[in-house]
Amino acid sequence: MSLDVAVEKVMKQYGNFSALMPTSVEIRNGEFFTILGPSGSGKTTLLKLISGFETPTNGSVYIGSEDVTNAPPHKRNIGMVFQNYALFPHMTVRENIAFPLRMRKVPKAAMKKKVDEALELVQLKAYENRYPAQLSGGQRQRVALARAVVFDPPVLLLDEPLGALDKQLRLQMQMEIKKLQEKLKITTISVTHDQEEALTMSDRICIINEGKVEQIGTPRQIYEHPDNQFVAEFIGETNLIHGQVVGWDHGIAAIKTMTGEIFHAVSADKDLTKVTFAIRPETISIVSPQHAIDTRWRGKVHEIVYIGESCRCKLITEKGGELKIKLSHKEIPFVSEGQELVVGWEVNEGILLNK
Ligand code: ATP
Numbered sequence: 118m119s120l121d122v123a124v125e126k127v128m129k130q131y132g133n134f135s136a137l138m139p140t141s142v143e144i145r146n147g148e149f150f151t152i153l154g155p156s157g158s159g160k161t162t163l164l165k166l167i168s169g170f171e172t173p174t175n176g177s178v179y180i181g182s183e184d185v186t187n188a189p190p191h192k193r194n195i196g197m198v199f200q201n202y203a204l205f206p207h208m209t210v211r212e213n214i215a216f217p218l219r220m221r222k223v224p225k226a227a228m229k230k231k232v233d234e235a236l237e238l239v240q241l242k243a244y245e246n247r248y249p250a251q252l253s254g255g256q257r258q259r260v261a262l263a264r265a266v267v268f269d270p271p272v273l274l275l276d277e278p279l280g281a282l283d284k285q286l287r288l289q290m291q292m293e294i295k296k297l298q299e300k301l302k303i304t305t306i307s308v309t310h311d312q313e314e315a316l317t318m319s320d321r322i323c324i325i326n327e328g329k330v331e332q333i334g335t336p337r338q339i340y341e342h343p344d345n346q347f348v349a350e351f352i353g354e355t356n357l358i359h360g361q362v363v364g365w366d367h368g369i370a371a372i373k374t375m376t377g378e379i380f381h382a383v384s385a386d387k388d389l390t391k392v393t394f395a396i397r398p399e400t401i402s403i404v405s406p407q408h409a410i411d412t413r414w415r416g417k418v419h420e421i422v423y424i425g426e427s428c429r430c431k432l433i434t435e436k437g438g439e440l441k442i443k444l445s446h447k448e449i450p451f452v453s454e455g456q457e458l459v460v461g462w463e464v465n466e467g468i469l470l471n472k
Contacts, residue, residue: 118271119302119303120180121181123144124177124179125177127176127177128140128173128174129159129166137163139175142163142323149318150304150305151306151308151315152325153322154310155310158328164276168193168195168197168274169192170190172186173186180195180272194268195271196268196274197276204257209246210245210249211245211246215267239263254286259290262294270303272304273303273306274305274307275305276308277310279311280309315336322335324348324352331347343355346393346395349395355395356398356440358438359374360374360379360392362389368384370392372394376440377436379467381467381469383469396467398443399443402460402462403442403458404461412462413459414440414460417432417456418454418456418457419454419455421452421454429443440460
């Protein structure tokens with residue numbers, strides 16, 4: 118049975134240093150929840166408070182309805198997978214997976230059945246008698262996963278589980294873990310600094326910075342509607358343009374910036390004067406002179422970088438500002454260094470950020 122997890126006003130202080138500011142988060146039953154943030158932001162601290170490897174300076178941790186704030190890790194009955202696998206080197210694959218069941222004194226026949234199921238789940242039946250040293254990185258991580266779920270824990274914690282794997286294998290394992298998680302419907306909390314991994318695997322992402330939660334949302338909410346500048350810049354690439362609202366007509370604000378004028382639809386009747394506008398490079402289109410588009414800027418192409426499926430480049434605008442744009446594969450042959458381009462976007466593209 119899977120359970121939800123809640124941290125309530127949890128904080129962690131090391132001496133005078135606040136590794137985690139008072140934080141309240143609810144992780145729903147059965148969801149894949151990722152804690153994402155830069156190095157030193159407090160991700161691992163939050164995970165350790167949930168697992169019981171650290172106790173909070175203040176606040177409470179709940180698994181289901183049970184307050185586990187002061188319970189040691191082994192009393193929380195949580196499955197865990199670490200970056201370095203933490204497998205027992207002197208035990209075979211089967212013995213490693215059986216270990217949590219042995220600790221729980223599960224009878225022999227039931228243990229064999231559960232281990233067989235877990236081996237099947239991670240497709241390692243043929244490797245059951247090997248030792249960890251005789252496995253590849255991906256296989257070791259699958260053993261670690263099987264060991265973490267074999268005792269049907271209500272919650273699974275993943276601490277940078279794919280950090281030690283190369284890119285190709287990481288992508289493959291992302292899909293495998295996601296499928297396994299969906300099959301078991303187990304509440305999963307994962308820590309990573311890899312934004313692509315977070316976007317691919319998660320139902321919801323919690324962005325954390327300097328011990329503070331910046332935003333919690335679905336991958337689309339986080340990517341398309343970042344709450345603030347930190348989130349907008351941390352996830353994907355973005356152009357941040359500071360400006361001032363100088364006019365207003367039928368819900369369209371005219372924003373004056375150092376690099377040109379922007380027209381943007383604003384639904385709420387906010388008191389906007391100084392604003393920060395964010396627009397992703399892939400949202401900006403190359404437009405022809407006769408194309409009617411709300412915001413259009415002219416500039417010269419600079420620093421073209423070919424990245425396979427697309428090209429990144431900068432546009433130095435007439436007024437001397439810089440705009441990051443992305444050229445699709447079809448556009449690449451028609452654009453060269455130093456060329457003049459007109460680019461633009463519609464009033465409903467890009468967003469105004471809160472702070
Ligand atoms: P990374 O991605 O590099 O692992 P993180 O986001 O997981 O980083 P944490 O390990 O949670 O970061 O650490 C958050 C902050 O708390 C860091 O500045 C770290 O130096 C500090 N910190 C962590 N553990 C301790 C400790 N035992 N004593 C003192 N400071 C600590």
